[in-house]
Amino acid sequence: MTGSALLRARGVTRWYGRGSALVRAVDEVDLEVPAGQTLAIMGPSGCGKSTLLHLLGGLQRPADGEIWLAEHRIDTMSERGLARLRRHHIGFVFQSFHLMDELTAVENVELAALLAGQSPRRARQRAMTLLDRVGLADRAKHLPSALSGGQRQRVAIARALSNEPLVVLADEPTGNLDSAATLEVLRLFEELRTTGQTLVVVTHDARIAAVADRVISMRDGSFADDSQLAGTADAGTVYGGWR
Amino acid sequence: MAGRLLLVCRLMVRDLRRRRTETVLLLLLAISAATATLTLGLALNNALAQPYERTRAATAGPDVVATPGATGAEALAALAPLAAAPGVTAHSGPYPMAYLMLTARGKTVPAVVQGRDNSSAALDRPAVTAGTWVRPGGVVFEPTFANALGVHIGDTVDINGHPLRVVGTAVTAARAVYPSADWRAHAGSPLTESAGLVWVDSSQIGALAGARPLSYTLNLRYADPRASTSFTHKRTDGIEYSSWVGIAEADGRLVKPARLALMVGSWLLTALAVASVANIVAGRVVDQRRRVGLLKAVGAGPAMIAAVHLAEYLVIGLAAAGAGLAAGWLAAPALTSPGAGLLGSTGTHPPALRTVLAATVLALAIAAAAALAPVLRAATTDTVDALADAATPPRRRGWRVWLSRRMPTALLIGVRINARRPRRVRFVMVNTLITTTGLAALLMGLAQDRHVRLGETELVNPRSTRTLQAMLLVIVVLCVLALINAVVSTWTAVLDARQPLAVARTLGATPAQVTVGMAVAQLLPAIPGVALGIPAGIGLYLITSMGDIQYAPASWMYALALTVLFTVAVLTAIPALAATRRPVADALQSTPT
Ligand SMILES: Nc1ncnc2c1ncn2[C@@H]1O[C@H](COP(=O)(O)OP(=O)(O)OP(=O)(O)O)[C@@H](O)[C@H]1O
Ligand SMILES: [Mg+2]
Numbered sequence: 001m002t003g004s005a006l007l008r009a010r011g012v013t014r015w016y017g018r019g020s021a022l023v024r025a026v027d028e029v030d031l032e033v034p035a036g037q038t039l040a041i042m043g044p045s046g047c048g049k050s051t052l053l054h055l056l057g058g059l060q061r062p063a064d065g066e067i068w069l070a071e072h073r074i075d076t077m078s079e080r081g082l083a084r085l086r087r088h089h090i091g092f093v094f095q096s097f098h099l100m101d102e103l104t105a106v107e108n109v110e111l112a113a114l115l116a117g118q119s120p121r122r123a124r125q126r127a128m129t130l131l132d133r134v135g136l137a138d139r140a141k142h143l144p145s146a147l148s149g150g151q152r153q154r155v156a157i158a159r160a161l162s163n164e165p166l167v168v169l170a171d172e173p174t175g176n177l178d179s180a181a182t183l184e185v186l187r188l189f190e191e192l193r194t195t196g197q198t199l200v201v202v203t204h205d206a207r208i209a210a211v212a213d214r215v216i217s218m219r220d221g222s223f224a225d226d227s228q229l230a231g232t233a234d235a236g237t238v239y240g241g242w243r
Numbered sequence: 244m245a246g247r248l249l250l251v252c253r254l255m256v257r258d259l260r261r262r263r264t265e266t267v268l269l270l271l272l273a274i275s276a277a278t279a280t281l282t283l284g285l286a287l288n289n290a291l292a293q294p295y296e297r298t299r300a301a302t303a304g305p306d307v308v309a310t311p312g313a314t315g316a317e318a319l320a321a322l323a324p325l326a327a328a329p330g331v332t333a334h335s336g337p338y339p340m341a342y343l344m345l346t347a348r349g350k351t352v353p354a355v356v357q358g359r360d361n362s363s364a365a366l367d368r369p370a371v372t373a374g375t376w377v378r379p380g381g382v383v384f385e386p387t388f389a390n391a392l393g394v395h396i397g398d399t400v401d402i403n404g405h406p407l408r409v410v411g412t413a414v415t416a417a418r419a420v421y422p423s424a425d426w427r428a429h430a431g432s433p434l435t436e437s438a439g440l441v442w443v444d445s446s447q448i449g450a451l452a453g454a455r456p457l458s459y460t461l462n463l464r465y466a467d468p469r470a471s472t473s474f475t476h477k478r479t480d481g482i483e484y485s486s487w488v489g490i491a492e493a494d495g496r497l498v499k500p501a502r503l504a505l506m507v508g509s510w511l512l513t514a515l516a517v518a519s520v521a522n523i524v525a526g527r528v529v530d531q532r533r534r535v536g537l538l539k540a541v542g543a544g545p546a547m548i549a550a551v552h553l554a555e556y557l558v559i560g561l562a563a564a565g566a567g568l569a570a571g572w573l574a575a576p577a578l579t580s581p582g583a584g585l586l587g588s589t590g591t592h593p594p595a596l597r598t599v600l601a602a603t604v605l606a607l608a609i610a611a612a613a614a615l616a617p618v619l620r621a622a623t624t625d626t627v628d629a630l631a632d633a634a635t636p637p638r639r640r641g642w643r644v645w646l647s648r649r650m651p652t653a654l655l656i657g658v659r660i661n662a663r664r665p666r667r668v669r670f671v672m673v674n675t676l677i678t679t680t681g682l683a684a685l686l687m688g689l690a691q692d693r694h695v696r697l698g699e700t701e702l703v704n705p706r707s708t709r710t711l712q713a714m715l716l717v718i719v720v721l722c723v724l725a726l727i728n729a730v731v732s733t734w735t736a737v738l739d740a741r742q743p744l745a746v747a748r749t750l751g752a753t754p755a756q757v758t759v760g761m762a763v764a765q766l767l768p769a770i771p772g773v774a775l776g777i778p779a780g781i782g783l784y785l786i787t788s789m790g791d792i793q794y795a796p797a798s799w800m801y802a803l804a805l806t807v808l809f810t811v812a813v814l815t816a817i818p819a820l821a822a823t824r825r826p827v828a829d830a831l832q833s834t835p836t
Contacts, residue, residue: 059626090542103257111250114249116246119246
């Protein structure tokens with residue numbers, strides 16, 4: 001594998017079905033994401049964005065190709081190894097939040113830390129810090145059912161950050177949110193970008209793409225366009241546009 | 244480590260709390276029922292061996308009992324050298340015995356009347372279990388015999404024309420309890436093998452016997468244990484010898500069939516418990532898929548996921564083991580007393596460690612098997628699929644749908660509903676099969692002659708009473724579990740079929756057709772369950788019983804089949820009717836996707 005990019009994929013392929021029903025969800029994709037980059041992946045529905053993200057996070061295995069995260073090769077890793085990798089180095093944010101309904105906000109956030117073997121006290125401290133960072137310190141003891149959609153997504157983001165992951169993978173994080181809640185999430189992502197967190201976001205939302213360092217357009221399983229955004233340095237002007 | 248442990252406990256507690264109580268209760272009940280019967284079986288197993296030994300120790304039971312065929316002075320002469328024979332370390336007697344007719348509560352039966360007094364004997368000191376020991380004018384009964392006759396302390400009975408007051412009951416290790424005493428008598432005496440034993444004051448026995456000659460019995464103890472363990476019964480030089488080994492074995496015969504019934508019953512119950520646990524677990528898998536996917540997404544490995552599920556089921560399993568042990572242990576004395584004819588009943592001592600272990604292992608094994616399904620699934624499912632939260636979509640069976648197009652509406656609805664959920668269909672079948680098997684076996688038991696012939700009179704055989712009691716106990720537990728299973732499976736069927744039923748009603752089916760359709764859906768698999776269960780129950784009874792067996796009348800079996808099917812239909816119709824009360828639009832909207 002070439003380069004020193006944090007996340008690297010080469011020739012990654014994932015097909016569904018066979019014969020006439022064959023869907024090339026991800027078709028020989030090459031990708032390098034350097035550390036600290038915020039990458040937005042856009043494209044029409046069904047073009048394979050989610051599938052690519054799942055492959056990058058080891059939630060699914062590619063039929064072909066290689067995927068590396070730092071020095072770990074993901075595509076051939078055992079289930080146990082993948083679990084370890086996910087709990088230490090990858091944070092996921094889903095469109096439908098995927099919080100555990102029976103756990104409170106703070107318990108959801110500390111879930112990853114506890115799984116990683118941290119002491120309950122340290123995990124709680126870290127979870128409270130993160131909740132504070134996403135502006136939900138006062139909702140720590142609430143069950144997800146008592147939170148709004150935007151608040152749930154912020155809890156999910158806090159959970160994704162809990163183990164200081166190498167990369168955060170977000171799949172349409174604002175897909176279920178109204179515009180005010182979207183702004184909150186956006187603010188968080190912007191903040192993550194400035195702290196140098198590597199971030200891959202699949203989105204339909206141009207506003208999220210606008211704060212990214214780089215935007216990739218997908219079509220029918222492959223990349224149609226890959227543009228480094230020059231204007232990211234003055235993201236302020238972008239905010240200005242829609243604020 | 245502490246963090247992970249906390250996590251496992253937290254997830255377990257929250258999940259148990261979130262679960263619908265009925266699933267947890269049902270799991271508890273199913274596993275408890277299995278452990279309770281096992282406990283009971285093991286308790287009776289102990290009761291079989293130990294009380295005789297306990298009685299033997301407490302009453303200074305003899306090694307061998309010698310009874311000559313001859314009577315009077317001739318018998319005494321025959322016994323005289325035995326007490327002084329080499330190897331004999333102790334003896335008591337000879338005690339006079341008369342084989343006389345005893346009348347109590349309008350029944351006249353042969354009895355063995357033994358004359359004893361208050362002096363302390365070296366061997367065989369019957370232990371009084373109620374009332375007092377013999378005194379002139381009084382008679383003491385062996386308790387199982389008293390029970391069979393319905394005689395109580397204070398009653399007056401008649402022995403060979405002489406009225407005597409019942410002053411007490413006592414147990415001995417020198418004879419097996421009624422009706423297994425196995426008396427061997429010389430020709431012409433009214434004695435039958437299964438006569439009961441009573442004691443009177445030795446000063447009176449001559450008067451009671453009147454013209455009848457007296458027999459004698461001598462109790463012996465040997466220095467060499469092999470002198471009594473090498474045989475059960477023998478006859479030498481006109482003397483009958485019974486060893487304690489033979490007496491213990493005959494004693495055990497009282498509860499042996501009951502024990503067998505319990506054992507077979509606990510297999511049936513375990514099978515039913517496993518089926519219902521499997522059904523509950525399968526129902527929960529859908530619910531657990533998303534949870535598992537989620538845990539995997541945040542980095543929980545296979546071991547963690549296994550731990551979370553195991554912890555939950557093991558807690559349920561342990562609770563069930565405790566409940567089952569307690570229930571089984573409390574029920575055990577009902578089967579061994581009253582009047583077991585032996586000292587000590589099971590309930591008075593804490594359960595043996597072996598029993599506790601066996602019951603716990605059974606409960607935990609069922610629970611662990613239950614946890615295995617989600618764990619295996621978690622290990623094999625794709626995380627993404629699991630997260631997609633897709634319940635197994637109803638299965639479409641082409642031929643059944645085709646077939647159902649040619650049927651009356653209600654039948655059509657029933658067949659189509661079943662075509663959607665083959666697992667539930669199998670469960671309904673297994674549930675009715677096992678229940679019907681148990682009930683059919685019980686009917687066979689009821690059809691047997693449960694009497695002992697004593698001379699001209701028939702008395703209840705305590706052995707059959709006990710066996711029936713044991714069967715009844717198992718069947719009641721079995722039926723309760725089966726009923727709960729039926730209710731739960733019906734409810735889930737109704738909930739699950741709400742949407743297609745609503746669609747059917749939009750298309751013009753009447754509530755009655757829909758209700759009958761649901762009932763048909765549950766009845767269809769119940770019919771083969773019943774059809775197989777009846778021969779299975781009869782077969783089970785034939786295999787596990789000894790002696791000549793009478794078949795239960797066919798009408799009983801028809802009635803059984805109809806009752807089971809009717810119960811299933813009613814159990815289904817009620818929730819189905821309740822569901823059709825709601826407006827169609829409600830049902831269409833409220834259904835989960
Ligand atoms: N489990 C599956 N079985 C068969 N085909 C699938 C499966 N999952 C996804 N696909 C197909 O793969 C293609 C890519 O799916 P994917 O979910 O990655 O698209 P997407 O870009 O995320 O779409 P959207 O924007 O709607 O979320 C689609 O055509 C989809 O139909
Ligand atoms: Mg998608």
